[in-house]
Amino acid sequence: MTDTATESSPSTSGNNLVEIENLSAGYAGVAVIRGVNLHVGAGEVVALLGPNGAGKTTTLLTTSGLLKALEGSVSVLGEPSNFGAPHKTARLGLAHVPEDRSLFFGLTVQENLRLGLRGKRSDQAAGYESALDLLPALRPLMNRRAGLLSGGEQQMLAMARALVSNPKVLLVDEMSLGLAPIIVERLLPIVRDIANETGAGVLIVEQHVHLALEVADRAYVMSHGEIVLEGSAEELLQRQDLLEASYLGGELEEEAS
Ligand SMILES: Nc1ncnc2c1ncn2[C@@H]1O[C@H](COP(=O)(O)OP(=O)(O)OP(=O)(O)O)[C@@H](O)[C@H]1O
Numbered sequence: 001m002t003d004t005a006t007e008s009s010p011s012t013s014g015n016n017l018v019e020i021e022n023l024s025a026g027y028a029g030v031a032v033i034r035g036v037n038l039h040v041g042a043g044e045v046v047a048l049l050g051p052n053g054a055g056k057t058t059t060l061l062t063t064s065g066l067l068k069a070l071e072g073s074v075s076v077l078g079e080p081s082n083f084g085a086p087h088k089t090a091r092l093g094l095a096h097v098p099e100d101r102s103l104f105f106g107l108t109v110q111e112n113l114r115l116g117l118r119g120k121r122s123d124q125a126a127g128y129e130s131a132l133d134l135l136p137a138l139r140p141l142m143n144r145r146a147g148l149l150s151g152g153e154q155q156m157l158a159m160a161r162a163l164v165s166n167p168k169v170l171l172v173d174e175m176s177l178g179l180a181p182i183i184v185e186r187l188l189p190i191v192r193d194i195a196n197e198t199g200a201g202v203l204i205v206e207q208h209v210h211l212a213l214e215v216a217d218r219a220y221v222m223s224h225g226e227i228v229l230e231g232s233a234e235e236l237l238q239r240q241d242l243l244e245a246s247y248l249g250g251e252l253e254e255e256a257s
């Protein structure tokens, strides 16, 4: 059962860019997430939090059509996101920065970015320059092979590759993986800028709970495949006790007022 941090926790509205209802999904027919309800509106940054193995990556994979829903539904920009058709959700305007980054290490930064353009020439794509404006550290590295970039530079490239397509929905799975906290502090606000400047809906999976809540509007906390807590970022930052309990799998009997 889901706890809400306060009574004022927002409910589903009519114009969500991502709408997940009663979703169960998993591997080899065995559900590892169950009954997930989640939505992301235009211009919103939503954080999906929770301990290792909670089901965050599984939720993102199902949202972009890379994993089959066993029950329930996912809609992206008003269209059902079906398993086996991630290209369709991509064409609609969804970009997914996966946990493993999926960069082409033998290709240069520029070549990796061109792959994000899906056929458009870089001089035709509005998102190309703005992606580099948001991540200027990539500019001097354009001709370097992705495999020779540092971990942080690879994260930036994965983000930039998602951004060049001017996404309306951006899913980012652990942007901060393996990065120094000071770099995370610099990178995370970029997703806030993207939502503010382009009106995209952004769903971030993040282990740095407090940093994520600093940039997010709302958050969901998953544990053992279910959403156990949700609320505005502001409310959750004030309810450290509820956050900790949801991570530790404790009882969430107390409702905030
Ligand atoms: N390919 C797979 N085959 C079988 N089980 C899997 C597979 N991928 C993940 N799982 C299991 O599904 C559950 C949820 O995994 P998931 O990767 O969604 O968690 P997560 O919240 O993203 O964790 P982390 O924070 O460690 O990345 C875990 O129990 C995991 O072991």
Ligand SMILES: [Mg+2]
Pocket: 056, 057, 058, 099, 173
């Ligand atoms: Mg994961």
